[in-house]
Amino acid sequence: xxxxxxxxxxxxxRRLYDTKTSxxxxxxxxxxxxxxxxxxxxxxxxxxxxxxxxxxxxxxLEEEAGxxxxxxxxxxxxxxxxxGNAMQGMMGKYLEGNIKAFNEMQxxxxxxxxxxxxxxxxxxxxxxxxxxGFQGPAMQSMMTAYMEQxxxxxxxxxEKLQGxxxxxxxxxxxxxxxxxxxxxxxxx
Numbered sequence: 496x497x498x499x500x501x502x503x504x505x506x507x508x509r510r511l512y513d514t515k516t517s518x519x520x521x522x523x524x525x526x527x528x529x530x531x532x533x534x535x536x537x538x539x540x541x542x543x544x545x546x547x548x549x550x551x552x553x554x555x556l557e558e559e560a561g562x563x564x565x566x567x568x569x570x571x572x573x574x575x576x577x578x579g580n581a582m583q584g585m586m587g588k589y590l591e592g593n594i595k596a597f598n599e600m601q602x603x604x605x606x607x608x609x610x611x612x613x614x615x616x617x618x619x620x621x622x623x624x625x626x627x628g629f630q631g632p633a634m635q636s637m638m639t640a641y642m643e644q645x646x647x648x649x650x651x652x653x654e655k656l657q658g659x660x661x662x663x664x665x666x667x668x669x670x671x672x673x674x675x676x677x678x679x680x681x682x683x
Contacts, residue, residue, distance in 0.1 A: 499534055500534050500535065500536055501513070501514075501515050501528065501533055501534060501535035501536070502514045502515070502535070502536055502538065503520070503525070503535055503536070503537045503538070503550075504537075504538055504539075504540040505537055505538065505539055505540060505546050505550070506540045506541075507540075507541065511524075511525065511537065511550075512540070522550070522553060522554055522557065525537070525550055525554060526554050529551070529554070535547070537549075537550045574586075582653060589645075589649060593645060
């Protein structure tokens with residue numbers, strides 16, 4: 496696998512150097528690598544630190560600023576609230592799983608469209624655009640229902656974990672919060 500991994504070095508002058516092609520590249524070129532499913536790693540040329548996530552976040556930031564953002568301010572705010580939360584790791588896996596499921600659904604729909612319309616009828620993107628034009632409202636409704644169901648499941652999972660945590664620590668005595676009634680008051 497190390498042989499397949501494309502190494503890109505980031506220099507202090509903020510330039511990216513592709514060691515495979517021996518050329519300097521831009522974030523647009525890195526985005527093209529992502530779209531081509533090319534495996535790569537971006538490292539700091541001086542320290543060797545892995546900067547891949549940072550570069551990918553820069554690409555997302557540029558895409559979001561480009562006029563057709565994918566994330567609403569509300570969604571971004573909610574995501575920020577998960578940092579430092581006990582559920583942070585679980586949320587990352589949850590989002591990753593949902594993205595994979597969405598990609599699988601998209602691939603299946605494209606494969607079905609190819610089998611119906613053939614490989615050469617129209618380009619894959621045109622076919623997908625036509626499909627969404629006709630089925631957009633139904634797809635939106637289906638995705639909304641899926642997201643609501645996922646959110647409900649996640650909330651239930653969080654409540655269950657909180658309940659299990661309460662049960663786990665119910666045998667321990669903890670100091671009362673200021674102003675909370677003391678259950679042991681009057682008992683001797």
